Amino acid sequence: MDGRIEIIHEDEHILVCHKYPGIAVESASLSQKDMMGELRRYLKGSELYMIHRLDQPVEGLVVFAKDKATAGFLSKAVSGGGMNKIYLAEVYGHVLKDRGRLTDHMKKDGSSNRSVITDKAAEGAKEARLDYEVLAEKDKTSLIKIKLDTGRYHQIRLQLSNAGAPILGDRKYASAEAVEYSEEQGIKDIRLCAYRLKFIHPATRKEIEFRIEPSWCFTYEGVSDKL
DSSP states (O other): OOTTEEEEEEOSSEEEEEEOTTOBSSOSOTTSOBHHHHHHHHTTTOOOEEOOOOOTTOEEEEEEESSHHHHHHHHHHHHTTOSEEEEEEEEESSOSOSEEEEEEEEEEETTTTEEEEOOTTSTTOEEEEEEEEEEEEOSSEEEEEEEESSOOTTHHHHHHHHTTOOBTTOTTTSOHHHHHHHHHTTOOSOOEEEEEEEEEOTTTOOEEEEEOOOGGGGGSTTOGGGO
């Protein structure tokens, strides 16, 4: 299996994977490896259903269903807010308050494969909301925890950049200053990680939680107890 995929839990109903940066959950290109293809080969052609996505350059936890009933249960959890995903991001600057909420209107621009902040009345505009907490700061950067309230295309990357806190390693939405800093520091991947995933198991009906810890968050002192 591709080294950018690590299975951290498997049972009769689900697969939970650590997705490393650079691999798509599902790619439109037949020539490009993706998680769905790699995991289907691992399962030797058994059923596999995608429940949610992460952007290709983003790291994090992803859950897949191994049967149709499980897929339906988990898909309802996603749409109904029952799948709790928490993100970590390392951003450029210190402009954010200790904690707060960002609310914007945004829409996807298919021609550029980007999302843009727009007026509420604009055609195709959708409200985007997230809550954040600043966990720690260093000289020019901050480590923040994020909880999405909506799930728009590139939402975290765009909203943080619009708020003056672009994510390190993000060449699509970050400011020129943040891109320059990332290049100076040799940061190639986006410093955004879906590090905690919590949901009700479809068979046991008990809450289960998984977490991973990206190496870059431990360059900040006293963070472990806040995760």
